[in-house]
Every structure is written in structure tokens, then in C-alpha cells.
Amino acid sequence: MSKVGVIMGSKSDLPVMQDAIDILKGFDIEVEVDIVSAHRTPDKLFDYGKNAHARGIKVIVAGAGGAAHLPGMVASLSPLPVIGVPVKSSNSIDGWDSILSILQMPGGVPVATVALNGAKNAGILAAQILGSSDKCILDKIQIYKEGLKTKVIDSAKDL
Numbered sequence: 001m002s003k004v005g006v007i008m009g010s011k012s013d014l015p016v017m018q019d020a021i022d023i024l025k026g027f028d029i030e031v032e033v034d035i036v037s038a039h040r041t042p043d044k045l046f047d048y049g050k051n052a053h054a055r056g057i058k059v060i061v062a063g064a065g066g067a068a069h070l071p072g073m074v075a076s077l078s079p080l081p082v083i084g085v086p087v088k089s090s091n092s093i094d095g096w097d098s099i100l101s102i103l104q105m106p107g108g109v110p111v112a113t114v115a116l117n118g119a120k121n122a123g124i125l126a127a128q129i130l131g132s133s134d135k136c137i138l139d140k141i142q143i144y145k146e147g148l149k150t151k152v153i154d155s156a157k158d159l
């Protein structure tokens with residue numbers, strides 16, 4: 001079964017990253033969650049980046065705040081697509097430090113960066129990547145999108 005790896009630089013990122021975990025589980029996608037820090041656990045980062053694909057992980061969602069090197073470093077080590085979530089951590093410069101660290105990757109090492117604290121969209125994007133080769137997941141995404149549409153149409157009924 002296809003898995004998504006959700007990693008974050010610190011447990012303090014979990015309240016934000018939980019949105020990615022929840023939406024993926026809502027699509028019945030297996031999620032492997034871990035704390036990996038380029039700064040604090042560099043050996044673990046190297047091991048994770050080099051071996052995640054061999055464990056059946058197909059997409060990595062990586063969230064970090066501040067000087068957020070985790071998503072870019074894991075993208076440098078792994079052949080898998082990496083989706084970066086800039087996290088607005090408590091001592092951040094309004095989140096811009098994290099956004100720019102993740103967004104401004106050099107050519108050849110992409111990180112698909114979502115909005116600040118945009119873990120839910122990161123989870124949906126990871127599901128869509130899996131869905132491009134898995135009809136069962138694709139069907140669930142179509143149902144999810146139909147639900148979004150219905151909500152907007154219904155919300156306009158009692159204006």
C-alpha cells in the first residue's frame with residue numbers, strides 16, 4: 001500500500017502538521033509520522049532522506065518553522081516528491097523566515113511549497129499525487145471536491 005511520510009522539525013509543529021495527517025487519513029491513506037530535524041538530528045535526516053522510498057513512502061510532506069532547512073534537505077537526499085509546509089513557529093519573523101527558506105530552492109531540487117501553516121493543502125496535494133496512479137484515491141478526491149462545491153452552493157442559498 002502507498003504511504004505518505006509526514007515529518008516535522010519539532011513536536012511543537014504537530015498542531016499545524018496534524019491537518020495533513022487528518023486529511024490523508026480521511027482519504028484512507030497510510031501515513032508515517034516522524035520528527036526529523038536537519039539541525040538537531042542530522043544523522044536521522046540523512047537516513048530518512050535516503051531510505052524513505054525503500055519503505056514504500058511515495059510522497060513526503062515536510063513542515064518546519066524558522067530557518068526551515070528540513071524540507072529542502074530531505075528533497076536533496078530523496079528521489080521522492082517533497083511538499084514543504086512553512087510553519088509559523090513562536091519565535092518566527094511572522095513566518096517569513098520559514099516561507100522563504102522553503103520556497104527559494106535552487107534549480108534541480110524542487111520543494112512544492114504550500115501556504116504558511118497550509119498543512120491541509122499539503123495533505124490534499126500528496127493524496128492527489130498518489131491519486132494520479134490510484135483510481136480508488138482519485139475517486140475519493142473527486143468526492144471531496146464535490147463536497148467543497150456543494151458547501152459553497154448551499155451557503156449561497158440563504159443570503
Ligand SMILES: Nc1c(C(=O)O)ncn1[C@@H]1O[C@H](COP(=O)(O)O)[C@@H](O)[C@H]1O
Nearest residue numbers: 009010012037038039064065069070089
Ligand atoms: N526548522 C527546523 C528544523 C530544521 O529545518 O531542521 N529543525 C527544527 N526546526 C524548527 O524549529 C522550530 C522551533 O522548534 P522548538 O519548538 O523545538 O524549539 C520548529 O518550528 C521547528 O520546525
